[in-house]
Amino acid sequence: MQSFPISLLNGYRNFMSGRYVDERERYRSLAEEGQKPATLVIACSDSRSAPETIFDAGPGELFVIRNVANMVPPYEPDGHFHATSAALEFAVQSLKVSDIVVMGHGRCGGIRAALDPNAEPLSPGDFIGRWMGLVKPAAEQIQSNDVMTPAERQTALERISIRNSLDNLRSFPDIKSLEEEGKLNLHGAWFDISTGELWVMDAKTRDFIRPEIQE
Numbered sequence: 001m002q003s004f005p006i007s008l009l010n011g012y013r014n015f016m017s018g019r020y021v022d023e024r025e026r027y028r029s030l031a032e033e034g035q036k037p038a039t040l041v042i043a044c045s046d047s048r049s050a051p052e053t054i055f056d057a058g059p060g061e062l063f064v065i066r067n068v069a070n071m072v073p074p075y076e077p078d079g080h081f082h083a084t085s086a087a088l089e090f091a092v093q094s095l096k097v098s099d100i101v102v103m104g105h106g107r108c109g110g111i112r113a114a115l116d117p118n119a120e121p122l123s124p125g126d127f128i129g130r131w132m133g134l135v136k137p138a139a140e141q142i143q144s145n146d147v148m149t150p151a152e153r154q155t156a157l158e159r160i161s162i163r164n165s166l167d168n169l170r171s172f173p174d175i176k177s178l179e180e181e182g183k184l185n186l187h188g189a190w191f192d193i194s195t196g197e198l199w200v201m202d203a204k205t206r207d208f209i210r211p212e213i214q215e
């Protein structure tokens, strides 16, 4: 039998002697009372964009969906297997989160591959090409913009894709009506993995700006 990755066992040992000791009571009460996170974060699977780390969140605080390029598909009740939509439905209908954050990030491999028409597919398998088709129409428009540098095109598409996901969130009837009733707030965010900067989307202009952060 293959041995379990030693780096994970070492990390677990540190967790049990460190963070778990500090948060033991919290884990216990969460186990007894169940989770009640107020926020759903939809983030990329990229190992550098973990929402719990970036938002310094403890157990029970964030409900997280991670997938390639932090995308939300449109509402498609077609009987297929929709992991992202299922988790979304659970967060909204059962947990009744008050806020949903779609968080993209800089240097996203999925977005880079979507922008480069000559690139090898991100992987040769059956799923990722179709998944990245969600952002293809925007990618095709940006590819033809030769005034922008490749890095500018990539950042632009990362942010446009966040706006697309927010639009797709509103194609879910429950989300649309909860938002209209003022019970659910949708947000966009973009994390620059090279500088640690967090940019958030202004709800009116849909531009990404640096938020005021109180010391």
Ligand SMILES: [Zn+2]
Pocket: 044, 045, 046, 068, 069, 070, 105, 107, 108, 109, 110, 111
């Ligand atoms: Zn990514």
